[in-house]
Amino acid sequence: KQEVTQIPAALSVPEGENLVLNCSFTDSAIYNLQWFRQDPGKGLTSLLLIQSSQREQTSGRLNASLDKSSGRSTLYIAASQPGDSATYLCAVRLKGGSYIPTFGRGTSLIVHP
Amino acid sequence: SQTIHQWPATLVQPVGSPLSLECTVEGTSNPNLYWYRQAAGRGLQLLFYSVGIGQISSEVPQNLSASRPQDRQFILSSKKLLLSDSGFYLCAWRGGGYNEQFFGPGTRLTVL
Numbered sequence: 192k193q194e195v196t197q198i199p200a201a202l203s204v205p206e207g208e209n210l211v212l213n214c215s216f217t218d219s220a221i222y223n224l225q226w227f228r229q230d231p232g233k234g235l236t237s238l239l240l241i242q243s244s245q246r247e248q249t250s251g252r253l254n255a256s257l258d259k260s261s262g263r264s265t266l267y268i269a270a271s272q273p274g275d276s277a278t279y280l281c282a283v284r285l286k287g288g289s290y291i292p293t294f295g296r297g298t299s300l301i302v303h304p
Numbered sequence: 305s306q307t308i309h310q311w312p313a314t315l316v317q318p319v320g321s322p323l324s325l326e327c328t329v330e331g332t333s334n335p336n337l338y339w340y341r342q343a344a345g346r347g348l349q350l351l352f353y354s355v356g357i358g359q360i361s362s363e364v365p366q367n368l369s370a371s372r373p374q375d376r377q378f379i380l381s382s383k384k385l386l387l388s389d390s391g392f393y394l395c396a397w398r399g400g401g402y403n404e405q406f407f408g409p410g411t412r413l414t415v416l
Binding site: 222223225227232233234235236237240242280282284290291292294295296297 | 310336347348350353355363392394396398402403404405406407408409410412
């Protein structure tokens with residue numbers, strides 16, 4: 192059974208710092224990995240999707256990398272801003288026709304001015 | 305473009321009352337649909353998913369049920385709510401060329 196772990200569970204940083212959020216998974220036979228952002232009381236917003244054949248994806252100040260052999264993905268946030276404050280979740284979908292992704296518990300990020 | 309709607313946005317219900325939450329997707333056809341629950345301080349729990357009309361798979365035993373009467377409509381129901389049913393309910397669909405998952409805005413349910 193796939194297990195997804197996100198470390199740290201919470202993070203508080205001053206504005207302007209570059210951040211790395213981690214997502215690790217136990218089964219490397221993945222189909223894709225997706226990073227989400229969730230603001231308090233809101234639904235999940237898709238940030239980046241990495242296919243199994245890809246090493247990284249970039250969108251603006253966000254960069255997500257994937258290393259299947261080590262069972263890890265990292266979300267890099269450059270020049271953090273207070274508006275980046277949210278919970279970040281990763282979800283891993285296995286190969287083999289599974290329709291169900293496995294979610295991590297998320298990293299709660301606070302960027303203070 | 306595709307959009308996903310959920311209603312109501314918030315709901316306060318007494319214990320023992322029935323429940324009906326609705327989710328609809330626009331701009332796509334034959335999506336895979338999901339119901340999740342997010343309880344305070346806990347992770348995202350998959351409740352049901354559906355690959356087509358009338359096809360429902362349940363992930364956890366509970367007093368909730370789901371139905372998919374139309375291609376782009378997914379309904380979460382209960383005949384009698386429990387206190388433990390309180391939480392944030394999220395509907396999601398999966399599709400597109402890269403099988404990306406997209407979420408609705410959620411329904412906050414409080415059972416008193």
